[in-house]
Amino acid sequence: MSTVDHPQVESSLEGLLKQVRPRLKTVFTRYRIPPQDTEDILQQALMALVYRKESIRDPEAWLVGTVRNKCLLYWREHRRKLYETVDAAVLEVVAGPVGPDQERAHLRHDLAQALERLPERCRSLLWMRYRQGYDPPELAERLGYSPSSIGKVTTRCLAALTRHLFASGICRRKTE
CATH class of the missing domain: 1.10.10.10 (Winged helix-like DNA-binding domain superfamily/Winged helix DNA-binding domain)
Structure with a gap:
């Protein structure tokens, strides 16, 4: 579903983003998400919001909470990749x-x-x-x-x- 096909969805998302952007910036700063990755995390959260909008009572709180959770997942994935890299490097050294x-x-x-x-x-x-x-x-x-x-x-x-x-x-x- 393209937001171009549904202008009211696009305008409501723009309004929501304008209202919540300072809080999102605080979340991204707190979790030290690199600037190049913040947009991806926000896009994922917005897609989830669009698909679940009917069941969400407070979109602003939901979006901030979802972005916070996605920031945690971002660093877990980063850590997992680091451990896998160390594991592979150690195996290579001893092999x-x-x-x-x-x-x-x-x-x-x-x-x-x-x-x-x-x-x-x-x-x-x-x-x-x-x-x-x-x-x-x-x-x-x-x-x-x-x-x-x-x-x-x-x-x-x-x-x-x-x-x-x-x-x-x-x-x-x-x-x-």
């Missing part, structure tokens, strides 16, 4: 040649130091994952976790490892 032998030795040493600073359960889990090649069901069985919870435990351990890698300067945040 084989990444560069010259000396560089690989330094990377392995730095990684071992970061792993040493983790709690015992994370050290065990990540050691078994990276050095011994266990997959999630095997990890769950060996470490006494339920198969449904091993993913969350692994993510928490990857998060802790990622924090240590950034804190020690081994990894640097990508700036775009």
